[in-house]
Amino acid sequence: MKSPVVKRSIVVAGHKTSVSLEEAFWNGMKEISALRNMTLSELVGEIDNNRQQGNLSSAxxxxxxxxxxxxxMAAQPDNNVPAQ
Known part of the structure; x- marks a missing residue:
């Protein structure tokens, strides 16, 4: 059985590293980076710079x-507004 975790190499802050993530997380990262008009490497670098602890894959x-x-949550209607 093929592992659902995919290991990919990526350049973060000029250094090549490998990150192991499930395909759904890779797809999510691609979507987020596209919406922010940045490369996947730039987004991973931002996450790496802001992480408090743990490994990069977890972050x-x-x-x-x-x-x-x-x-x-932003798409949810405001529950505090009375229905009309």
Missing amino acids: IRLFVLDYFRSRA
């Missing part, structure tokens, strides 16, 4: 989760 997963969770 990326948390970033993608937070990004799409925030979008989902």
Whole structure:
């Protein structure tokens, strides 16, 4: 059985590194970087610079989760507004 985790090489801040992520997270990263008009390497570099702890793969997963969770919350109708 093929592993759902895909290992890819990426250049972050001028240094080549490899990151192992599930395909869904790679796709999420590609979508986010396209929406921000930046390369995948630039986005990973931003995540790397802002991470507090843990490894880069974990930081990326948390970033993608937070990004799409925030979008989902923003799309929700405001529950504090009375229905008319």
